[in-house]
Structure formats: C-alpha cells, structure tokens
Amino acid sequence: MELSSPQLVCFLLLPLSLCLFFLYRSWSERSRCTGLKPYPLLGLLPQFLKNRHRFLDWITDVLVHSPTHSMTFRSPGQVGGVITANPSNVEHVLKSNFENYPKGERSFRMLVDFLGHGIFNSDGEEWKWQRKQASYEFSKRSLRNFMVDTVQSEIAHRLLPLMRRAGEKGETMDLQSVLERFAFDSICKVAFDEDPAGLAEDAVADATSSSFMRAFEEAQNLIVGRFMDAFEITWRVKKLLDIGSERRLRELLAVVHGYAMRIIRARKEKASELDEHHDLLSRFASNKNNSEEFLRDIVTNFLVAGRETTSSALTWFFWILSTRPDVEKKILEEVRSVRTINKNTSETFSFDELREMHYLHAAVTESMRLYPPVPIDTQSCLEDDTMPDGTFVGKGWFVTYSAYAMGRLEDIWGRDCNEYKPERWLENGVFCPESPFRFPVFHAGPRMCLGKEMAYVQMKSIVACVVERFEIDVVGKEKTPEHVLSLTLRMKGGLPIKVKEKVKQCC
Numbered sequence: 001m002e003l004s005s006p007q008l009v010c011f012l013l014l015p016l017s018l019c020l021f022f023l024y025r026s027w028s029e030r031s032r033c034t035g036l037k038p039y040p041l042l043g044l045l046p047q048f049l050k051n052r053h054r055f056l057d058w059i060t061d062v063l064v065h066s067p068t069h070s071m072t073f074r075s076p077g078q079v080g081g082v083i084t085a086n087p088s089n090v091e092h093v094l095k096s097n098f099e100n101y102p103k104g105e106r107s108f109r110m111l112v113d114f115l116g117h118g119i120f121n122s123d124g125e126e127w128k129w130q131r132k133q134a135s136y137e138f139s140k141r142s143l144r145n146f147m148v149d150t151v152q153s154e155i156a157h158r159l160l161p162l163m164r165r166a167g168e169k170g171e172t173m174d175l176q177s178v179l180e181r182f183a184f185d186s187i188c189k190v191a192f193d194e195d196p197a198g199l200a201e202d203a204v205a206d207a208t209s210s211s212f213m214r215a216f217e218e219a220q221n222l223i224v225g226r227f228m229d230a231f232e233i234t235w236r237v238k239k240l241l242d243i244g245s246e247r248r249l250r251e252l253l254a255v256v257h258g259y260a261m262r263i264i265r266a267r268k269e270k271a272s273e274l275d276e277h278h279d280l281l282s283r284f285a286s287n288k289n290n291s292e293e294f295l296r297d298i299v300t301n302f303l304v305a306g307r308e309t310t311s312s313a314l315t316w317f318f319w320i321l322s323t324r325p326d327v328e329k330k331i332l333e334e335v336r337s338v339r340t341i342n343k344n345t346s347e348t349f350s351f352d353e354l355r356e357m358h359y360l361h362a363a364v365t366e367s368m369r370l371y372p373p374v375p376i377d378t379q380s381c382l383e384d385d386t387m388p389d390g391t392f393v394g395k396g397w398f399v400t401y402s403a404y405a406m407g408r409l410e411d412i413w414g415r416d417c418n419e420y421k422p423e424r425w426l427e428n429g430v431f432c433p434e435s436p437f438r439f440p441v442f443h444a445g446p447r448m449c450l451g452k453e454m455a456y457v458q459m460k461s462i463v464a465c466v467v468e469r470f471e472i473d474v475v476g477k478e479k480t481p482e483h484v485l486s487l488t489l490r491m492k493g494g495l496p497i498k499v500k501e502k503v504k505q506c507c
C-alpha cells in the first residue's frame with residue numbers, strides 16, 4: 001500500500017504523539033504522588049540540580065507531602081532510585097528483604113578510595129566476617145570498661161581544663177571542633193590503643209595528628225561530593241586526568257592512609273607484647289591473611305564511625321540546649337540528684353550512674369530525632385522489587401531512607417513533630433525506646449550500628465559534666481544554624497561558644 005504525504009506524516013506522528021501522551025500522563029501522575037513535577041525525558045534532574053545545595057530540606061519537603069512518604073527518581077542515562085521516609089519500607093529494606101538490598105557496586109566505586117573494603121563499604125561474606133569480629137569485640141565487658149575509663153579520663157584531663165582555660169581567658173571556642181577532637185582521641189584509644197592527643201593542651205605541637213584530622217575531614221567532604229555529581233562520569237574523568245577535586249582527594253588520601261599505616265606498623269612492632277584480644281585492631285591483625293592494606297581499611301572505617309557521629313549529635317544538641325533553659329534545668333537537676341544519691345565526689349560519672357539519667361538520655365535522643373548524625377543512608381537493589389507502600393524498585397536502583405525527614409513526619413511523631421520535646425521519650429520518668437524502623441538514627445536490622453552504647457556513654461558523660469560545671473553561651477543562638485551534608489550532618493562554620501565556670505555548689 002502506498003501512503004500519500006499527509007498520511008505518511010500522520011503515520012510518523014502517531015507514535016510520537018502516543019509517546020508524548022504517555023509521558024505526560026506519567027508526569028502528571030507522579031507529580032500528584034510526590035508533589036514534584038518530573039520533566040518529560042529529563043525526569044527530576046533539573047530539580048535535583050537546582051536543589052542540591054539544600055538537598056536534605058528539599059527531599060524532606062517532598063517526602064512529608066507525598067502520601068506514601070516516598071519519591072522515585074528516573075533520569076535518562078542515570079540509575080533510577082527511590083527515597084523514602086516510610087517506616088514499612090525502611091523495615092523491608094533493612095531487615096525483611098535485607099539480602100536484596102546490599103550497599104552495592106555503585107556506592108562501593110564511589111567510596112573505595114577512602115574506605116577500601118572496610119565494614120562500611122563491604123557486602124556479603126566480606127562484611128559478615130568483619131561484623132562477626134567487631135560484634136564480638138563490642139560485646140565484651142572489658143571493652144566497655146576501657147571505653148568508660150577512656151571517656152572519663154578525656155573529660156577530666158582534657159575537656160574540662162580546656163573549657164576552664166577558655167572561660168578564664170574569655171575566649172570564643174568552636175564547640176564542634178572540640179567535640180570532634182574529643183571523639184577522635186576516644187575512638188583511637190578504644191579501637192587501636194593510640195592517643196593522638198587531639199584535645200591535649202600541647203596539641204598544636206602534634207603536627208602529624210592535626211594535619212591528619214584536617215585531611216580526613218576534607219577527604220570525606222570530597223568523597224561525598226562524588227555522590228552529588230549529577231553524572232558519575234564527571235568525577236571519574238577528573239580522577240583519570242588527575243585534576244581538580246580528584247587530584248586534591250588523592251593528595252589528602254595519601255595523608256590519611258599514611259597515618260593509618262603508621263598506627264598499624266606501630267602495632268606490629270608491639271605485637272609480641274599484646275594478645276589478640278587487646279583491642280579491636282589486635283583482633284583483626286591476629287589473622288595472618290589480613291594484608292596491611294585491609295588493616296588500614298579497618299582503621300579508616302572505625303575512625304569514620306567514631307569521629308564525627310557523636311560530635312555531630314552533640315553539636316546540634318548544645319545549640320538546642322542554648323535555646324531551651326527549661327531543658328537544661330531539668331538535666332542539671334537529674335545530674336545533681338544522681339551525684340547525691342551515689343555520693344559521687346569524682347569529676348565524672350560511672351556507667352551505672354549514666355544509666356540512671358533517663359531525662360538526659362531522652363534529651364540527647366530527641367535532639368538526634370531532629371538532627372540525626374547520619375541523615376540519609378543508601379542501599380542498592382539487586383532484583384526488581386515492590387515495597388510495602390507499593391513503590392516499584394528496579395534492579396540496580398538505589399534506595400535511600402532519610403532519618404532526617406522521618407524525624408519531621410506527623411504520621412510518626414504527631415502534630416508537634418517539629419518541636420523539641422524530650423518528654424515524648426519518657427513514661428513515668430523512664431526512657432522508652434522507639435522502633436528502629438521509625439527512628440533509624442542508628443540504622444536497623446543486621447547492619448545496625450555497633451557503637452550505639454559507646455556513643456551514648458560518650459555523649460551523656462560529656463553533657464552531664466559540662467552542664468554541671470559551665471554556663472554555655474552560644475554566639476548567635478537565635479538563628480538556626482545551617483548544615484553541611486558530609487558523611488554526617490555537620491554544622492556550617494562550627495558552633496561558636498563562650499563559657500563561664502559556675503560557682504561550685506556547697507553540699
């Protein structure tokens with residue numbers, strides 16, 4: 001059959017029109033579900049590019065308004081993805097269908113230069129083996145005792161004197177940086193029996209550890225920057241040509257890995273004096289099959305885990321506290337009462353005393369609800385799947401849950417979800433935990449955080465001791481600080497404070 005010119009045009013235009021019609025239909029359908037308007041062909045890429053500097057708040061707005069609290073990304077040439085704040089989906093991904101949601105190849109490629117094959121960046125048998133070794137170590141009473149001693153000593157000999165000196169001189173100090181150095185010293189001592197003395201009076205003199213800390217932070221930011229590149233090819237080309245941010249990253253990683261190697265070699269020299277249960281590093285080092293490179297990855301991963309999480313949580317906590325004298329008063333009353341009941345005359349608190357501080361536990365937890373140290377966390381999908389809320393997830397897609405958005409959902413926390421209210425965690429004065437799928441701040445399921453108890457000991461000890469002794473004035477506290485999204489939620493520009501030592505209470 002021969003077609004006339006107008007017929008030919010119609011014949012060619014028909015599929016195109018049908019295509020446009022279906023694209024438009026799926027476009028308006030998806031915008032009805034998520035409140036977002038994905039562009040035909042470009043998907044949500046334009047919105048992503050426009051909002052990537054306020055990524056967390058942007059996706060929170062979208063997830064809060066989406067009826068399922070989930071959103072789907074699909075852009076041409078890019079992997080698809082789902083971001084969710086739906087507790088049923090979180091449970092499905094992190095627990096019920098765990099095997100289908102590993103960290104995945106894409107995330108591995110992005111992080112391998114920094115985290116290597118360590119626990120945060122491994123799947124399958126490689127992860128299981130590390131998890132088993134580390135879990136065993138973390139469950140030991142001896143580790144807990146060592147950790148409590150370490151935190152107490154760091155507070156009594158470094159943190160409190162440092163704050164006292166700043167108070168006497170009337171100096172403004174950056175609390176975020178102080179807390180990071182505190183956490184860095186603690187994790188190095190607990191995991192590797194190394195003291196970098198980041199918070200010591202003569203810390204300035206220890207150029208190696210301070211240049212390491214700076215390099216570690218910048219490297220982390222550059223690695224996260226890779227995730228924010230709209231196209232993976234961008235950083236890969238820069239890496240290949242050794243230019244721009246990738247060149248800088250290579251230089252910084254040389255410093256980071258060099259420091260970690262120094263710890264490992266020092267440990268090897270001491271190996272004959274130490275048994276394999278001495279600390280976390282000894283446990284991994286005792287296996288002769290583990291290369292130096294693998295041990296270096298262990299060190300880097302535990303530093304990531306321990307250095308920024310508690311300091312991020314406490315930085316936001318102290319800012320909130322500065323705006324809530326009522327909460328500070330209640331914490332102080334509780335701390336003083338525990339001290340009196342236990343006739344404690346030392347500068348710090350024991351593990352059991354910290355456990356008695358339920359209000360403090362609630363106050364710190366409530367702050368992490370609104371400012372979770374790990375605000376988003378991503379897995380990838382092995383095989384096509386449908387989540388409990390009906391959202392489709394394709395093979396190879398990423399699935400991200402946002403603890404930050406979940407902390408702001410009325411469906412989980414009620415109408416006062418945006419208010420800071422420690423009381424929501426208490427029943428008759430006793431702390432009641434929430435399901436980890438509704439409050440996944442420490443993750444959930446088989447990969448749940450191993451350092452949760454250690455983190456609370458550190459955070460509660462610091463708050464109890466500091467609030468008891470110092471008045472803290474946060475400079476510019478009226479304005480909500482901006483955040484920077486690194487691997488953790490950091491405060492942009494730090495938290496400038498002025499401190500004044502309180503007059504000692506006579507008992």
Ligand code: HEM
Nearest residue numbers: 119305306309310313373374441442443447449450451455
């Ligand atoms: C407030 C403090 C902390 C928070 C909010 C927190 C949160 C988390 C989160 C969200 C994960 C999952 C990360 C992922 O998907 O890869 C995680 C994993 C982990 N955390 Fe923590 N963490 C904290 C402190 C610590 C501390 C002090 C340690 C001690 C070293 C630690 C050790 C670990 C380890 C080893 C894992 C890996 C678990 C695995 O993949 O099997 N965490 N944590």
